[in-house]
Amino acid sequence: MRIAVDRESAIPIHVQIARAIREQILKGAIPRGGRLPPTRRLAESLGVNRSTVVQAYQTLWSEGLVEGHVGRGTAVRPAGTGSRTPGACPPWETLFVLEREEEDREVREFVRLIDREDLISLAAGLPAPDLYPMRDLREVLDDVLAREGKSLLHWCPVEGYGPLRERLAENVPGATAGDVFLLSGSTQGISLLTRVLVAPGDFVAVQSPTYLGALQMFRSAGARIASVPVGEEGIDLDMLESVLSRTRPKILYVIPSFQNPTGVTMGLETRKGLLEIASRHAVPVLEDDPYSLLRYEGEDVPTLRELDTRGHVLYLSTFSKILVPGFRVGWLTAPSPVIERLRTAKHLTDLFTNSVGQAVVSEFIERGFLDKHLAAVRDAYRKRRDAMVRALRRHAPQLAFTVPEGGYFVWATLPPGISGRELLREALTKRVSFIHGEVFCPDGTGRDRIRINFASHPPEIAEEGARRLGSALRALRRGGRRGRPEQEVSARPIV
Amino acid sequence: MRIAVDRESAIPIHVQIARAIREQILKGAIPRGGRLPPTRRLAESLGVNRSTVVQAYQTLWSEGLVEGHVGRGTAVRPAGTGSRTPGACPPWETLFVLEREEEDREVREFVRLIDREDLISLAAGLPAPDLYPMRDLREVLDDVLAREGKSLLHWCPVEGYGPLRERLAENVPGATAGDVFLLSGSTQGISLLTRVLVAPGDFVAVQSPTYLGALQMFRSAGARIASVPVGEEGIDLDMLESVLSRTRPKILYVIPSFQNPTGVTMGLETRKGLLEIASRHAVPVLEDDPYSLLRYEGEDVPTLRELDTRGHVLYLSTFSKILVPGFRVGWLTAPSPVIERLRTAKHLTDLFTNSVGQAVVSEFIERGFLDKHLAAVRDAYRKRRDAMVRALRRHAPQLAFTVPEGGYFVWATLPPGISGRELLREALTKRVSFIHGEVFCPDGTGRDRIRINFASHPPEIAEEGARRLGSALRALRRGGRRGRPEQEVSARPIV
Numbered sequence: 001m002r003i004a005v006d007r008e009s010a011i012p013i014h015v016q017i018a019r020a021i022r023e024q025i026l027k028g029a030i031p032r033g034g035r036l037p038p039t040r041r042l043a044e045s046l047g048v049n050r051s052t053v054v055q056a057y058q059t060l061w062s063e064g065l066v067e068g069h070v071g072r073g074t075a076v077r078p079a080g081t082g083s084r085t086p087g088a089c090p091p092w093e094t095l096f097v098l099e100r101e102e103e104d105r106e107v108r109e110f111v112r113l114i115d116r117e118d119l120i121s122l123a124a125g126l127p128a129p130d131l132y133p134m135r136d137l138r139e140v141l142d143d144v145l146a147r148e149g150k151s152l153l154h155w156c157p158v159e160g161y162g163p164l165r166e167r168l169a170e171n172v173p174g175a176t177a178g179d180v181f182l183l184s185g186s187t188q189g190i191s192l193l194t195r196v197l198v199a200p201g202d203f204v205a206v207q208s209p210t211y212l213g214a215l216q217m218f219r220s221a222g223a224r225i226a227s228v229p230v231g232e233e234g235i236d237l238d239m240l241e242s243v244l245s246r247t248r249p250k251i252l253y254v255i256p257s258f259q260n261p262t263g264v265t266m267g268l269e270t271r272k273g274l275l276e277i278a279s280r281h282a283v284p285v286l287e288d289d290p291y292s293l294l295r296y297e298g299e300d301v302p303t304l305r306e307l308d309t310r311g312h313v314l315y316l317s318t319f320s321k322i323l324v325p326g327f328r329v330g331w332l333t334a335p336s337p338v339i340e341r342l343r344t345a346k347h348l349t350d351l352f353t354n355s356v357g358q359a360v361v362s363e364f365i366e367r368g369f370l371d372k373h374l375a376a377v378r379d380a381y382r383k384r385r386d387a388m389v390r391a392l393r394r395h396a397p398q399l400a401f402t403v404p405e406g407g408y409f410v411w412a413t414l415p416p417g418i419s420g421r422e423l424l425r426e427a428l429t430k431r432v433s434f435i436h437g438e439v440f441c442p443d444g445t446g447r448d449r450i451r452i453n454f455a456s457h458p459p460e461i462a463e464e465g466a467r468r469l470g471s472a473l474r475a476l477r478r479g480g481r482r483g484r485p486e487q488e489v490s491a492r493p494i495v
Numbered sequence: 496m497r498i499a500v501d502r503e504s505a506i507p508i509h510v511q512i513a514r515a516i517r518e519q520i521l522k523g524a525i526p527r528g529g530r531l532p533p534t535r536r537l538a539e540s541l542g543v544n545r546s547t548v549v550q551a552y553q554t555l556w557s558e559g560l561v562e563g564h565v566g567r568g569t570a571v572r573p574a575g576t577g578s579r580t581p582g583a584c585p586p587w588e589t590l591f592v593l594e595r596e597e598e599d600r601e602v603r604e605f606v607r608l609i610d611r612e613d614l615i616s617l618a619a620g621l622p623a624p625d626l627y628p629m630r631d632l633r634e635v636l637d638d639v640l641a642r643e644g645k646s647l648l649h650w651c652p653v654e655g656y657g658p659l660r661e662r663l664a665e666n667v668p669g670a671t672a673g674d675v676f677l678l679s680g681s682t683q684g685i686s687l688l689t690r691v692l693v694a695p696g697d698f699v700a701v702q703s704p705t706y707l708g709a710l711q712m713f714r715s716a717g718a719r720i721a722s723v724p725v726g727e728e729g730i731d732l733d734m735l736e737s738v739l740s741r742t743r744p745k746i747l748y749v750i751p752s753f754q755n756p757t758g759v760t761m762g763l764e765t766r767k768g769l770l771e772i773a774s775r776h777a778v779p780v781l782e783d784d785p786y787s788l789l790r791y792e793g794e795d796v797p798t799l800r801e802l803d804t805r806g807h808v809l810y811l812s813t814f815s816k817i818l819v820p821g822f823r824v825g826w827l828t829a830p831s832p833v834i835e836r837l838r839t840a841k842h843l844t845d846l847f848t849n850s851v852g853q854a855v856v857s858e859f860i861e862r863g864f865l866d867k868h869l870a871a872v873r874d875a876y877r878k879r880r881d882a883m884v885r886a887l888r889r890h891a892p893q894l895a896f897t898v899p900e901g902g903y904f905v906w907a908t909l910p911p912g913i914s915g916r917e918l919l920r921e922a923l924t925k926r927v928s929f930i931h932g933e934v935f936c937p938d939g940t941g942r943d944r945i946r947i948n949f950a951s952h953p954p955e956i957a958e959e960g961a962r963r964l965g966s967a968l969r970a971l972r973r974g975g976r977r978g979r980p981e982q983e984v985s986a987r988p989i990v
Contacts, residue, residue: 015939064742153821247559326648444510
């Protein structure tokens with residue numbers, strides 16, 4: 001094998017050596033299975049350090065051109081040893097990364113549920129389009145495009161549109177614009193933080209029940225889920241202590257206000273206790289806070305981020321629940337080492353977020369339109385909650401639930417012997433949907449619960465939804481299912 | 496340990512058992528390190544199958560509550576054995592998932608380069624904002640918001656805005672809307688396909704040089720990169736055969752038209768040869784095609800997707816290069832098993848894409864505005880290319896390059912003894928930037944190359960950029976660097 005090394009070249013010697021050997025392998029000049037010279041001998045003959053040759057061989061190994069066997073040195077990797085069937089279309093199923101197929105299917109089924117047009121969906125966690133402030137949004141959109149359209153349509157910093165970062169920082173104690181990171185929806189925040197913090201086999205601690213999307217993201221990263229019951233206080237602190245001390249999770253994921261799906265809000269003392277326990281175990285807290293501005297009665301409670309004095313809280317929020325989901329504007333605050341990692345992860349995921357939506361939200365806040373809109377939706381959602389509660393009491397008196405002080409959801413307990421999944425199957429035939437409780441519960445509870453969104457629809461449609469739900473409940477009881485355990489065989493979720 | 500099993504309950508027995516044991520562990524009723532009964536004995540005493548108890552124990556294991564030791568049975572996991580320092584702010588650096596720190600830093604440095612306002616950037620692969628069709632875009636945007644604003648701002652199917660999927664399918668032979676998947680920029684397409692197809696240690700084959708962002712995404716997924724030189728034909732088919740047969744990559748990633756960074760376009764026979772080789776080895780081809788509509792002279796060549804008869808090609812494109820990047824509208828076509836997987840991956844990444852941008856693009860095409868805009872930018876970019884070529888020949892005659900027939904880039908060879916990185920360092924002091932060639936080259940070549948974007952700026956600014964570049968070249972040669980190898984010690988990239 002002839003290798004010429006040019007010491008005057010700007011190209012490092014190991015690159016020159018790798019390149020020369022690569023060419024000879026690819027041209028077939030080194031026979032199939034032929035061995036490369038031992039690194040020591042080649043280094044001597046070229047008059048270079050042995051480590052230089054080792055580096056060149058490592059490059060060739062990483063490219064798949066050579067393979068190493070202990071005691072036999074480095075040999076050219078034989079061609080044509082793979083086993084894929086050639087010619088026909090690629091055998092996709094053998095090419096995919098192995099994933100949790102069951103989990104995948106559940107996601108797909110949920111997406112399909114949202115797609116169905118023929119039913120009243122009390123399922124999705126979406127706001128009410130009839131309340132969208134279209135006139136104000138169109139006015140703001142055209143104004144920002146006229147003012148800075150070319151720059152908005154050109155590109156956006158990875159960390160987000162500057163003026164909105166500044167505006168958001170103003171509302172977070174002790175934060176500057178540099179602590180704020182904008183997201184393509186808050187889902188992307190959970191996804192990026194998972195990428196940055198969670199390796200397969202790591203623990204993530206969550207409330208049970210909790211937001212399904214977060215569970216799915218943690219699981220798809222190979223996390224082991226440790227859970228703590230929500231209870232009446234939002235989280236059971238004794239169990240939290242026990243779980244954190246045993247599992248040392250990478251993230252404690254909580255929704256302290258108007259929790260999804262239970263509607264429960266953590267009290268001040270519980271929040272302080274949670275922070276004390278998390279900081280004692282050095283566990284970062286991911287506070288997901290999409291709903292706290294949607295309080296319909298009672299007193300505000302400070303966020304964990306506001307109570308945090310030690311930099312343990314990653315605070316995540318979104319405009320999807322209080323304004324519109326379609327602009328995909330979520331945001332988080334985090335300490336600078338985390339922001340730095342997120343910047344890289346975001347760059348490798350989708351480069352940067354559409355800045356038009358961010359600029360509209362920023363200007364919408366600036367003009368006072370958000371405050372006006374929040375007042376309007378709080379008023380409307382409170383009425384919708386009350387209408388839904390009345391309708392459920394009239395049409396589905398078998399359901400037990402606590403009236404939430406804010407947010408989107410009623411979390412209802414079914415009469416004994418009826419499971420949420422079974423009821424959903426029946427309800428779909430009556431053209432109404434909701435989400436059955438067990439999918440929110442990593443600890444296997446929740447089979448006797450359902451989540452009902454009261455905010456999405458005007459009161460008359462919500463009432464009709466409640467009527468259909470009541471009719472599904474009665475049909476199930478007439479069918480004599482009371483007390484009969486569900487057959488585990490048909491475990492495939494319908495939604 | 497007392498466990499009550501309710502056979503009439505809708506809750507599966509293994510869940511009941513796990514729940515009962517969980518409660519006792521978390522309440523401290525089972526002593527630290529205490530053992531659980533052997534599965535066989537517990538199963539007998541409860542009168543259930545042993546597999547039911549095994550399933551319950553597995554649940555507790557996955558939650559971190561118990562641990563198993565061969566021969567010693569299952570024991571409660573002791574609390575408080577972790578080693579993190581409590582109290583102070585979380586030790587972030589010990590919590591992050593280990594990644595390629597060097598790679599990360601390179602991404603961050605690039606992002607910063609784009610951020611600098613004081614220089615003429617010939618670096619970024621961005622279009623020219625002075626050509627953005629703002630009047631047409633604002634008109635279309637306000638019209639689609641007036642027509643379907645509420646639905647656009649509500650949500651969007653995971654796979655994208657229906658009318659745009661249909662419009663795009665019309666231009667791809669044999670495709671239907673169901674084969675089209677919309678993306679938040681084509682970068683997200685590479686990212687999602689990597690997630691779906693590439694496990695750590697898998698091979699991905701690429702051209703060398705190639706798009707840096709793709710290299711970074713493949714590497715961050717733990718892929719091993721096998722590369723094939725671009726050469727004059729776009730790819731060396733003999734080497735491709737050799738590389739595919741040795742490495743059986745999960746993806747062959749190519750940019751056949753006006754390649755980034757070389758500007759080379761693959762000829763028809765090379766394209767056919769590539770498809771024949773890829774299908775013989777059952778390797779999926781990811782065709783990244785952002786530039787083919789930007790041809791300034793010569794004859795169009797069919798895309799790989801158009802030539803593919805066996806379903807091997809995943810075709811990826813974007814509106815970022817031909818219209819505006821800020822709307823983040825990219826798209827791909829793929830066989831249905833791949834679309835199905837992408838739907839799940841997208842759902843777990845950011846739920847769905849902002850549909851306003853998609854609707855604007857769709858309507859923009861419908862009204863014939865895109866054709867009009869393409870004619871205008873082709874004309875302008877051809878003039879800018881010619882102006883840049885003239886300016887480089889005048890101000891930097893030491894550079895050698897081939898004039899590309901389309902796209903954005905001139906790929907220039909430096910005079911002997913000067914490296915691109917060294918020149919960039921000098922150029923930044925003259926307030927002009929470009930990208931040094933080696934970052935595009937997984938095979939370690941490219942140190943004597945630079946990539947220059949000729950499209951971004953009006954001719955007079957591009958000319959000033961070329962003048963500064965020439966001045967940096969002269970400064971380097973005056974400094975007597977000719978023939979001196981670069982010091983490998985300062986390997987940190989400046990861009």
